[in-house]
Amino acid sequence: MPLYTYRHLEESPDCGHAPNFGWEQPLRDWPLAKCPWCGGRVEKVLEPALIKVKKFDCELKDQGFTKLVRVDDGVFENRTRRPGEEKYVDRRRPETFPLLEKTIED
Numbered sequence: 001m002p003l004y005t006y007r008h009l010e011e012s013p014d015c016g017h018a019p020n021f022g023w024e025q026p027l028r029d030w031p032l033a034k035c036p037w038c039g040g041r042v043e044k045v046l047e048p049a050l051i052k053v054k055k056f057d058c059e060l061k062d063q064g065f066t067k068l069v070r071v072d073d074g075v076f077e078n079r080t081r082r083p084g085e086e087k088y089v090d091r092r093r094p095e096t097f098p099l100l101e102k103t104i105e106d
């Protein structure tokens with residue numbers, strides 16, 4: 001099934017899938033009008049060349065990946081943060097490391 005990119009039309013701070021998310025649907029289906037998670041209005045983004053290779057952080061997370069993006073020396077932003085995890089991972093502070101047990105559990 002093709003993977004489409006959708007964009008929230010309004011700010012949706014409580015939605016973990018804002019501002020953009022990927023959505024798989026059959027070609028014949030009507031585009032989504034509302035976000036499946038928060039119900040906010042969304043529109044389809046047309047970028048067919050990009051959607052095949054680009055993985056969104058939420059998809060990575062759903063597939064059990066952890067994505068860390070370096071923001072400073074030894075400090076990484078956890079882009080696939082799960083409940084109970086710190087937003088920033090500090091190499092010198094093991095308590096900020098992603099919780100592997102949670103990833104395997106959910």
Ligand SMILES: [Zn+2]
Nearest residue numbers: 015035037038
């Ligand atoms: Zn949403």
